[in-house]
Amino acid sequence: MNMDDLDGEYFDQCRNQMLAEQSQSLADTSNWAHVDRKQTHADWDSLYREIAPLIDDLLPGDEAVQELMARHYEIASRFYKPSREAYIGMGLFYMDNQDMRDFHNAYHPKMAEFLGDAVFIYARNSI
Template sequence: MKFGIHSEQYQNNFSKEETQKFTEVFGELTQEFAEKLNTGVPSSDESVQVLVRRHYEFCLQFWTPTKEAYKSLAMTYILPSPYRDAYEEVAEGLGKYHYDAVCIWADKNL
């Protein structure tokens, strides 16, 4: 599983260890989303919405997205992009599932 595809485009002051930890946490979150998808839990389910909250809090380490910006980030999970391809490698339909969950959460919380 390869995440952080465009990370080389951005300057940061994170150590190699911090970057590795970010990758691990993001991978764990992604696997949790995939498990929910694969067991048929709707993206609107409270347990999935808790995962979105954790995803949003993860993003806060790097930037503070508005509702529109957060939903736009999630859109990269469904539009043709390396992000979508990475999600689809984990589970078919995962990008759309995560996008739908983000939109629900963002509309209620941002």
């Protein structure tokens, strides 16, 4: 199953689930006070620099990419452990939100969409 096999209602549920889980986590943790943000941002940067050169040669579901997505999920889980739907919502947020799209696409012009697809595959297979 890929993203094209599902309707928009499912993706809206994923977006809403991400917002609900993030809001609850922010409230429960004093706005993620437990997260070392400097280290987390450095880890995101390192990961995205590893993913960027793969985008033109690999598919989001390829094993090497999915291994990197395990790291992506681990980093995301420093804030809170997202459910399958919330994690998919995160990938959609990368594509939907212009600031997030611009941030990710600074690594590679197709990064936001590639991550959205890779997150979806990882969530469906591993969460």
